[in-house]
Amino acid sequence: MTTQPAQRQATRHVLAAAADVPPGTNTEVVVEGRSFALINDQGRLHLLRNVCPHHGAPLCHGRVQGHMLPSEPHTYEWSGDDEDHRVVVCPWHGYKFTLKDGRSLTEPDRMRVRSYEVVREGDEIVTYL
Numbered sequence: 001m002t003t004q005p006a007q008r009q010a011t012r013h014v015l016a017a018a019a020d021v022p023p024g025t026n027t028e029v030v031v032e033g034r035s036f037a038l039i040n041d042q043g044r045l046h047l048l049r050n051v052c053p054h055h056g057a058p059l060c061h062g063r064v065q066g067h068m069l070p071s072e073p074h075t076y077e078w079s080g081d082d083e084d085h086r087v088v089v090c091p092w093h094g095y096k097f098t099l100k101d102g103r104s105l106t107e108p109d110r111m112r113v114r115s116y117e118v119v120r121e122g123d124e125i126v127t128y129l
């Protein structure tokens, strides 16, 4: 008889009341002693580790925005509100990390902030860790 490795059960954590996290919010939440940046970007929720991988700045103090896209010389293309191109800008040195997966815009294969599932359940915003 073989034994299965023990699977770790995810635990439900209430991060905030939904009413306390309106669009435009970027705030710190702490779960089991770990700090996270909880972001409501235009109604879309994101949860990132609140530590910039460059030098450790708290990303909950970063600005959330679009960014410039590659374009032809003398042209400028701004990503605007496109969900795939929304970023949080580190408040210390300006590195940009995508909200969808935490990858750095400049070094996506080398520098990344861990991101987590976050959902609204009724009047609560929750994650499962």
Ligand code: FES
Pocket: 052, 053, 054, 055, 056, 057, 090, 091, 092, 093, 094, 095
């Ligand atoms: S600490 Fe974030 S870019 Fe330097």
